[in-house]
Amino acid sequence: MFLSVFDVFKIGIGPSSSHTMGPMTAAVAFLDLLRQSAASQRAVRIRATLYGSLAFTGKGHATDRAVTLGLLGWLPADLDMERAEAELADLRETTTLRLPGLPSLAFDPAKDVIFDYGPPLPGHANGMILSAMDETGDPVLSETYYSIGGGFVVSAAERNAPRQTAADEVADWPFPFENAAAMLRMADASGLSIAEMKRRNEAVSRDEADVEAGVARIWSVMNGCIERGLRQDGELPGGLRVKRRAAHIHRQLMEERKSNSIQPHASSDWLSVYAMAVNEENAAGGKVVTSPTNGAAGVVPSVLRYYLDHCLGTDPSKVSDFLLTAAAIGGLIKHNASISGAEAGCQGEVGSAAAMAAAGLCAVLGGTPQQVENAAEIALEHHLGMTCDPVGGLVQVPCIERNGIGATKAVAAASLALRGDGSHFMPLDNCIEAMRQTGEEMSTKFKETSLGGLAVNLPEC
Numbered sequence: 280m281f282l283s284v285f286d287v288f289k290i291g292i293g294p295s296s297s298h299t300m301g302p303m304t305a306a307v308a309f310l311d312l313l314r315q316s317a318a319s320q321r322a323v324r325i326r327a328t329l330y331g332s333l334a335f336t337g338k339g340h341a342t343d344r345a346v347t348l349g350l351l352g353w354l355p356a357d358l359d360m361e362r363a364e365a366e367l368a369d370l371r372e373t374t375t376l377r378l379p380g381l382p383s384l385a386f387d388p389a390k391d392v393i394f395d396y397g398p399p400l401p402g403h404a405n406g407m408i409l410s411a412m413d414e415t416g417d418p419v420l421s422e423t424y425y426s427i428g429g430g431f432v433v434s435a436a437e438r439n440a441p442r443q444t445a446a447d448e449v450a451d452w453p454f455p456f457e458n459a460a461a462m463l464r465m466a467d468a469s470g471l472s473i474a475e476m477k478r479r480n481e482a483v484s485r486d487e488a489d490v491e492a493g494v495a496r497i498w499s500v501m502n503g504c505i506e507r508g509l510r511q512d513g514e515l516p517g518g519l520r521v522k523r524r525a526a527h528i529h530r531q532l533m534e535e536r537k538s539n540s541i542q543p544h545a546s547s548d549w550l551s552v553y554a555m556a557v558n559e560e561n562a563a564g565g566k567v568v569t570s571p572t573n574g575a576a577g578v579v580p581s582v583l584r585y586y587l588d589h590c591l592g593t594d595p596s597k598v599s600d601f602l603l604t605a606a607a608i609g610g611l612i613k614h615n616a617s618i619s620g621a622e623a624g625c626q627g628e629v630g631s632a633a634a635m636a637a638a639g640l641c642a643v644l645g646g647t648p649q650q651v652e653n654a655a656e657i658a659l660e661h662h663l664g665m666t667c668d669p670v671g672g673l674v675q676v677p678c679i680e681r682n683g684i685g686a687t688k689a690v691a692a693a694s695l696a697l698r699g700d701g702s703h704f705m706p707l708d709n710c711i712e713a714m715r716q717t718g719e720e721m722s723t724k725f726k727e728t729s730l731g732g733l734a735v736n737l738p739e740c
Contacts, residue, residue: 281452281455281480282613284477284493284603286431287429287571288570290356290496290567292355292566293560294561294573294574295674296429297620297621299344299564301426301431301432302345304349304354304430305426306345306346306347306348307352308434309424310381313381316420318420319381319419319420320382322413323382324384325409325411326393326410327407328395328410329407330395330400331405331406333426334395339729342392343388343392344367346392346407347386351363352378367388371388371389400425403426403438403619403621404723405622408422409422422435427619428628429619431613452483454469454476454479454480456476456611458611458615459707460708462607463649466648473607473642474604477603477607491599494599497568500567501583504556504567504568505557507560508555509553511523512526515673515675516564517562519675521676529552529556550686551687552683553581553585555680555682555683561573561574561576561674562674562678571612571628571631572620572628572632574669575632577679578689581683582637583640585686593643600643601640601642601643604639604642609632612627615712616718620667623726624664624665624667624717624718624721625667625678626665626717627667627714628667630662631659633685634654634658635655637655637657638658640689641654646701650697650699652706653702656703656706656710657692657703658693659710661688662688663710663717666721666725666731668734669729670737671729671734672729
């Protein structure tokens with residue numbers, strides 16, 4: 280099984296990889312499909328219908344805005360906010376899309392993005408149908424897309440296609456591990472670290488220098504997001520009037536450092552403030568990196584920043600090893616369970632992120648592949664059953680704090696694993712399977728629909 284580090288860590292925008300980045304990407308894909316269709320010249324209007332979690336929490340996640348940006352031709356990684364805002368304003372006034380290679384198409388964001396609160400589509404909780412219609416209102420082209428978490432998007436046909444097995448991939452990748460047991464066997468046989476196996480898989484499709492440059496850019500965007508979040512005050516958008524706290528906490532920590540009044544638990548505070556800075560930026564619609572999702576985007580960067588700034592004997596050249604190791608674990612979880620909050624709850628988002636971060640930290644602190652696998656298992660195990668119940672459909676409460684706590688769990692898991700020899704009772708593969716089963720049994724009320732849990736238990740004020 281091979282999932283590129285650049286698929287696990289995708290540069291995009293907030294507030295949600297599945298509800299913002301995915302629908303935006305799907306809209307661009309539909310435009311490409313329409314351009315290739317002979318029916319394109321009969322199309323006069325475009326309509327998007329959102330189902331399942333995309334409908335229930337789409338307004339809070341700005342899914343309608345994301346679809347509109349995609350239909351204007353913007354992809355998450357390339358978004359120029361100033362130009363996009365001008366194009367959105369023009370579209371609201373003219374209700375007309377003028378796109379290269381297509382006729383003028385009517386599209387009113389207020390009317391042509393439909394939130395369907397009925398049953399979800401069969402392929403995934405995050406489903407949407409994009410249609411181009413003729414003058415009589417009949418569709419000339421329709422496509423169903425599923426936003427399956429982490430910014431990944433598949434069509435209905437792709438969703439239903441048989442998955443490639445490890446045997447199929449042997450000729451393609453030098454280390455085609457599809458589970459943690461195979462990963463450890465390959466590490467033992469080759470004498471390589473998990474990061475090095477991942478690096479050699481990446482080198483099949485791109486030069487190693489390009490891999491290292493790409494990973495460095497990922498970290499640059501992650502760290503830049505931390506820095507922006509540590510400087511920003513004020514309220515987050517969306518109507519909950521949630522105040523940003525990362526900048527205030529950061530100022531407190533800096534004052535304590537200057538006055539030499541550091542508390543023993545300050546390391547946890549640093550972890551939390553780095554993570555909260557990222558997720559406050561995400562909630563504000565800023566540039567973030569899926570890690571493996573936007574809702575969990577703070578955990579991996581905060582633990583990596585913690586390693587660089589607060590651990591003894593750190594080595595900046597190991598940033599690549601950290602992220603490649605984390606991506607290997609994220610790929611295993613996505614392949615064998617889910618990273619989608621709409622499919623598995625927050626155990627699939629912050630739980631997966633904590634496992635990835637724990638593995639990365641353990642690796643750069645000198646852990647063996649067995650200890651790395653143990654660290655990931657400990658972190659994931661202690662997120663099992665965690666629901667996704669965002670208040671108001673916004674990625675704010677409890678998501679921002681949850682990233683901070685997930686980061687502290689990741690560090691604790693790595694530390695525990697490093698204290699052992701890598702042998703442990705519960706294998707990571709079994710823990711991933713337990714998460715998959717738990718997600719399947721979890722009520723849809725607790726899977727990013729804002730119909731249960733904290734989302735319906737609000738202060739009466």
